[in-house]
Amino acid sequence: xGQDREMRTGKCGGADSMAETMRLEIESHSRNEEFARxxxxxxxxxxxxxxxxxxxxxxxxxxxxxxAVIHGYRCGPGTIYIEAxxxxxxxxxxxxxxxxxxxxxxxxxEPMYTTDCTGERSGMGFAxxxxxxxxxxxxxLVGEGTEVTMKKLIGR
Amino acid sequence: MNDTAFLYEAxxxxxxxxxxxxxxxxxxxxxxxxxxxxxxxxYISRIVFDFSKxxxxxxxxxGILLNRYKQMQRSGGTVAIYxxxxxIARLLSIGxxxxxxDRYDTKEAAIAEGGKK
Numbered sequence: 001x002g003q004d005r006e007m008r009t010g011k012c013g014g015a016d017s018m019a020e021t022m023r024l025e026i027e028s029h030s031r032n033e034e035f036a037r038x039x040x041x042x043x044x045x046x047x048x049x050x051x052x053x054x055x056x057x058x059x060x061x062x063x064x065x066x067x068a069v070i071h072g073y074r075c076g077p078g079t080i081y082i083e084a085x086x087x088x089x090x091x092x093x094x095x096x097x098x099x100x101x102x103x104x105x106x107x108x109x110e111p112m113y114t115t116d117c118t119g120e121r122s123g124m125g126f127a128x129x130x131x132x133x134x135x136x137x138x139x140x141l142v143g144e145g146t147e148v149t150m151k152k153l154i155g156r
Numbered sequence: 157m158n159d160t161a162f163l164y165e166a167x168x169x170x171x172x173x174x175x176x177x178x179x180x181x182x183x184x185x186x187x188x189x190x191x192x193x194x195x196x197x198x199y200i201s202r203i204v205f206d207f208s209k210x211x212x213x214x215x216x217x218x219g220i221l222l223n224r225y226k227q228m229q230r231s232g233g234t235v236a237i238y239x240x241x242x243x244i245a246r247l248l249s250i251g252x253x254x255x256x257x258d259r260y261d262t263k264e265a266a267i268a269e270g271g272k273k
Contacts, residue, residue: 034180052243062181062214118188121216122222124215
């Protein structure tokens with residue numbers, strides 16, 4: 001009985017120093033852009049963020065997921081892998097696709113640069129991620145996919 | 157009426173576009189087609205965007221404003237916004253469109269100012 005209680009209050013709560021992680025796999029569909037950002041926002045809420053911080057995270061996640069849908073999978077089928085973790089006060093979110101990849105990452109990150117042919121995209125996706133998060137890292141291989149990893153310190 | 161659709165309202169030469177609650181890529185897919193159609197069939201010299209219901213926006217909003225601005229500019233027209241919350245205004249500034257559009261607190265002001273220019 002005593003041991004049970006210890007399990008409940010102690011070990012099951014997880015050690016404070018350990019990172020807490022969640023993983024989400026979604027189909028590449030524009031409808032899932034909202035779902036993905038809301039799930040990450042709810043996960044990040046355990047860091048007790050301000051409304052502005054939560055909005056920043058939601059917008060940054062929306063950019064990365066929209067990029068995967070439009071560019072990574074070119075609006076076709078595919079799976080988007082989202083992982084979020086908190087360690088101390090730091091939130092890390094990664095959005096990965098197994099799509100076409102980015103030939104020139106530096107170019108893709110330039111504000112106003114877009115390969116979108118509808119003319120309706122602003123080319124500000126990465127600029128938004130960079131402005132709203134503390135750190136944005138992009139890894140990509142043509143033909144294999146792209147992974148965007150973003151970090152933000154919450155409640156500084 | 158639902159909160160994911162765009163609502164269009166013609167007021168003389170002014171076209172008011174009421175934006176949805178969540179202004180993202182998914183919800184904006186029909187906007188271009190719909191506004192192009194309205195601009196073809198009506199003489200519009202000013203587009204006014206209503207952000208008063210919008211609580212979320214990503215860079216999709218920048219693309220929308222930028223493209224309507226370019227469209228209006230070609231015919232000598234203007235673009236204005238009203239009802240933008242602090243976070244939305246901040247994102248519009250980051251996206252560099254705040255200096256291209258006029259910002260007002262109310263719909264009436266945003267529409268009325270159009271006639272002065």
